[in-house]
Amino acid sequence: HRLFVKKKDEPPPPSLDEATSGIGARIKALDVKIAGLNKELIRYRDQMKKASGPAKAGIQRRAMETMKRKKAYEQQRDQMAGQQFNIDSTAFAIDSVKDAQTTVAAMKGAAKTLKVS
Numbered sequence: 001h002r003l004f005v006k007k008k009d010e011p012p013p014p015s016l017d018e019a020t021s022g023i024g025a026r027i028k029a030l031d032v033k034i035a036g037l038n039k040e041l042i043r044y045r046d047q048m049k050k051a052s053g054p055a056k057a058g059i060q061r062r063a064m065e066t067m068k069r070k071k072a073y074e075q076q077r078d079q080m081a082g083q084q085f086n087i088d089s090t091a092f093a094i095d096s097v098k099d100a101q102t103t104v105a106a107m108k109g110a111a112k113t114l115k116v117s
Contacts, residue, residue, distance in 0.1 A: 001023045016091045030077040037070040
């Protein structure tokens, strides 16, 4: 029985449209997080103008941590955008092949019609 164990039914892979819309939603969520971090950095910048001494050092430290998080989110967003571009390119290539197949089929039909006439 171990040799012929039936695998569990796996769900079908997502379509290209589903994949690109899912990645697009994740990119939008990352953009929202980045915008929030930008607001936080502006707040820290304003606080640093007013602060001095150890308080300013603490604000700088928090600002640097926020900048690191922002950079990480931006890298994730850029990676996701690259994946989305690859998916869109694949979808375009598939559509181009389908269009070429349709054109060839139409030309074959026209050739048959011309031979009969």
